[in-house]
Amino acid sequence: KQEVTQIPAALSVPEGENLVLNCSFTDSAIYNLQWFRQDPGKGLTSLLLIQSSQREQTSGRLNASLDKSSGRSTLYIAASQPGDSATYLCAVSTSGSARQLTFGSGTQLTVLP
C-alpha cells in the first residue's frame, strides 16, 4: 500500500527566502505526482504535475522535482511572499490504479512579512 509522507508538518520563514518542501513515497511504481495548494477553508488548487518519466516541472517561482528511485519529490519556492502562506499537499497515483491519488498530510507554510 502506497504511503506518502511530508516533512516538515509546519514551516515558518521570513518573506523573500527560498524554501524547499519535501515529499516521500514508499512505492516507486508511480504514474505521476501532483503538488497542490490549500488555503484555509478552501479546496485544493493544482500547482504542478510531474509524470513518472519526468524529472522536474516549473511554473513561475515554483519548481518541483521527482526522483522515483529514491521515492522523493521536492517543491522549491523561490523568493517567498506572504501570499504563499497555505498548506501544500503532495499526492501520488500508483501504476495499476493510475487515476487514484494517495495524499500526504501536508506542510503548513507561513511566510512572515
Add this chain to the structure above:
Amino acid sequence: DAEITQSPRHKITETGRQVTLACHQTWNHNNMFWYRQDLGHGLRLIHYSYGVHDTNKGEVSDGYSVSRSNTEDLPLTLESAASSQTSVYFCASSESGGSNEQFFGPGTRLTVL
C-alpha cells in the same frame, strides 16, 4: 470556463438521516472522485467512477454510496449518517488518459450531530 461545483457548501444533519452531497463538473471528464479530509488522516478516497454507470469503492467506502447516470454528476449519499462521518468532503475529476491531473471542487463541510 469549465469548473467543478459542490453543493451544499455546509450541511448540518442528525444521526441516522440520509444525506446526499452533489458534485457537478463541466470539464466533460470521465473520471470523478470523492475524498474526505480529516485532521490526522489527510485526504482519503471514498468512491470513484471512470465513466457513466461505473462506480468503485475506495479506501473508506463503508456507509457511503455513489451512482453515475451522466458524465457531469457524481452524487455522494450517506445512507444513515453517523457522527464519524463529520468531515469535509471534496469532489474531483480528471480526464481519461493523458496527464491524469485531478481538479478539485470547493468542498462540503458536513456536521452530523
